[in-house]
Amino acid sequence: MDIKVNVREAPGDCYVVDLSGEIDVYTSPKVKDAIGELIDRGVYYLVINLEKVRYIDSTGLGVLIGGLKRVREHGGSVNLVCTNPQIKKIFDITGLVKIFGIFESEDAAMKALA
Amino acid sequence: MNPAVEHVQPELVELRIPSRPEWVALARLAAATVANRLRFSIEEIEDVKLAVAEACTAVIQHEGHGEFIDLTCEALSDSLRIRVRDSGRHGVHLAAAPNMNFDEARIAGLGIFLIRTLMDEVSYDVSAQTGTDLLMVKRVAFAP
Numbered sequence: 001m002d003i004k005v006n007v008r009e010a011p012g013d014c015y016v017v018d019l020s021g022e023i024d025v026y027t028s029p030k031v032k033d034a035i036g037e038l039i040d041r042g043v044y045y046l047v048i049n050l051e052k053v054r055y056i057d058s059t060g061l062g063v064l065i066g067g068l069k070r071v072r073e074h075g076g077s078v079n080l081v082c083t084n085p086q087i088k089k090i091f092d093i094t095g096l097v098k099i100f101g102i103f104e105s106e107d108a109a110m111k112a113l114a
Numbered sequence: 115m116n117p118a119v120e121h122v123q124p125e126l127v128e129l130r131i132p133s134r135p136e137w138v139a140l141a142r143l144a145a146a147t148v149a150n151r152l153r154f155s156i157e158e159i160e161d162v163k164l165a166v167a168e169a170c171t172a173v174i175q176h177e178g179h180g181e182f183i184d185l186t187c188e189a190l191s192d193s194l195r196i197r198v199r200d201s202g203r204h205g206v207h208l209a210a211a212p213n214m215n216f217d218e219a220r221i222a223g224l225g226i227f228l229i230r231t232l233m234d235e236v237s238y239d240v241s242a243q244t245g246t247d248l249l250m251v252k253r254v255a256f257a258p
Contacts (some may be wrong), residue, residue: 057225094228
């Protein structure tokens, strides 16, 4: 079990973080470090692509919430790409759909950041 | 649904894992395997996996947790009963206070909220003396 993290620059002052695998108490520090590193560099507009994430728990949600909190302090934003029904369900039942922009495609998530 | 399993004999699976993050995946896969013996949907099996992972994470994040987590999964004809216990505690100080900041405590609360939402019955005891002891039940819909 592992998580793969890929960070790429996108048009505008935006970065995309591609996550692939499972985000839990073991793997979430790797995600936290990647997001934290971007924010430390002054990147405050992020799209986090969860399309290839098979599993996420509260520690993973905590990392995403922490990232959102930090970018908002700088007037930034985090949008998520999520198509997996089970993962969408977790955002639904925790009420996080109300604080994250959640989109079906990366294009839609990018456009909504602008 | 798993149409291959028409009548389930009571089955008990016990697993002891080290109380470390890298072992939580094994606990949730074990629970999913037992859940698959019952007539749960794929979505319900995912619920069980998440609930077990949240319970194990709660143990690991509890101050002064023991060396092991004991997971017991009991497949009954109409339900799955899962117990997650903190085990192998040595020299725990009664005065030990949770060493969490406010945000960490909120995330831990999210884990308990998820367990309560995804499972049908949940009872738990968290104390400085005995650590975390959590019992949760998922019932099979349309049980015989």
